[in-house]
Amino acid sequence: MHIHIDDLSDASIHALLSEHLDNMYALSPPESVHALDLNQLRQTDITFWSAWDGETLLGCGALKEITSQHAEVKSMRTPNKLRRRGAGRAILAHMIEVAKSRGYQRLSLETGTDEAFKAAHKLYESVGFQYCGPFGAYAEDPHSIFMTLAL
Template structure:
């Protein structure tokens, strides 16, 4: 398996299909009001960087970094197609997000994920994220689990 991960525009038909698959997977696990999707158009806005994982040219996974301020970034749109799950692709995408956030000088990464996503929790926790209360403007919801990770600038100031 040769997988490449690179920054790409989400405004490609194949990426739109990948994101539609992600949205369907999320809506199968959580009510619509508890799904906080970014559209591919929002993913293409300034301040958002999108990584696409490909095997033999086919898009098989994605993840994004959304910058909210000079200090805080958010991990968004993490997904690996089911047939490639369990192979470390999400972990590799997340490492690219963390590396970029640190290079950008962000102090903290945060994220919201669903209450029925234990595989995602494991990826985040292995990467040093810790559970916390609601982040950004997300409501406190029984369907959400929140995580945060202090990055180099914040941890070196402590």
């Protein structure tokens, strides 16, 4: 598996992000969907990574800088047909190491409450994320769970 910073130009990335957005809107009301589209992921405060096995896209993830000491995990996704192969865990571990090297003291994230998000909750819990309240511009939402990790 090779993880690298991605410029969001590959059609495979477009398809995976489209799958991600479609799935988020299917699971949560529109006002509770905080997934980013391609243009939002191209902002200068966001670094986007993709994981590949040869020509096969295994997943993606991004870090959005909130402050010089706090970043948010965004766009964690593995293709539906390629789940349970460790790509999500590898991307998350990579992003945690990058966050530490950048001097962030905290990583936070928002995810959904639907049963379909339970595997993600377990992944985040397994690396030390703890449940918390809203951070940044987020507000309390019955469709959102917030988690944070002190680095």
